Amino acid sequence: MNVIDYFDRARIINIVSRKDRRLETTEDFTRNGFLIDNDKTAFFKAVTPSELEGFPSLGARGCFMSHLGIMQEAVHADLNNILIMEDDIQFSKCIASYGKQAVEALEGMDWDIVYFGHPFDGDSSSPSWKVVDRPVHLSHFYAVNGQCIERLRDFLLQLLQRPPGHPDGGPMHYDAALNTLIHSQKDVKAYYFTWNLGYQRPSRTDLHDLSIMDRSALLRPVMTMLRRLKARGLRAIR
Known part of the structure; x- marks a missing residue:
């Protein structure tokens, strides 16, 4: 059993224009x-909005609505669990051994949300699941279980009904929405695997303003090549 096949369904969010x-x-x-x-494992066509509707950027709204769309799809399909990735996912070189260990451990756990990828330092001595005790500022490789799928879907819909800056949460970046749910509703059981099993691959952003290097038609291919070289180097060390 590997970390992908373990779940009822796996979805990878991808903007149609990002063929790279x-x-x-x-x-x-x-x-x-x-x-x-x-x-069972497929790309999910990302939402590409034309209006902000209270979000900090079009990319942030598109990301939020795409993750929400996956939750809606999962509720409709009555899934037991679902794995969600974003299209800049780059797996750790330990994904085979530690990934198997991670999903086997889930069998004996009561969990709602688990992060396979996160920004924290890894523990190579004894990789294990640890309770989320601080904000996780990434949402590129995580899973949702059981009744929490519908609960998360409903929570995201509630955020859309409120204005930006509402004390209970309004339109925001999607990773912030997950953090808001976990830290405001204390019965949500959230964990992260102490060895990071998936990173964000070096790639041109869709969430923020582009640098001059990426805006230039002449320089963009150079940046693409450099990022591919960097990703290749990172695969060897993490």
Whole structure:
């Protein structure tokens, strides 16, 4: 059992125009022996809004609505659990051994949300699940379980009904929405695996303003090449 096949369904959020990210993600799946079968594991067409509707950027709203769309799909399909990734996912070189250990440990746990990827330092001595005790400022590789799928769906819909800056939460970046749920509703059981099993691959952003290097038609191919080289180097060390 590997970390992808363990779940009822796996979805990878991808903007249609980002064929580069789709290709690189497919390559990383293949490199690690994971299958994208367009059914159980498939790309999810990202939402690309034209209005902010209270969000800090169009990219932030698109990301939020895409994750919400996956939760709505999961509720409709009556899934027991679901794994969600973003299309800049790059798996750790330990994904085979530690990934198997991680999902086997889930069998004996009562959990709602788990993070396979996060920004924290890894523990290579004894990788294990640890209670989320601080904000996790990433949402590129996580899973949702059981009744929490519908609960998270409903919570996200509630955020959309409030104005920005509302004390109970309004439109915000999606990772912040997850943190708000976990830290405001204390019965939500959230964990992260102490060895980071997936990182964000170096890639041009869709959430923030582009640098001059990425805005330039002449320089963008150079930046793409440099990022691919950096990703290749990072695969060898983490």
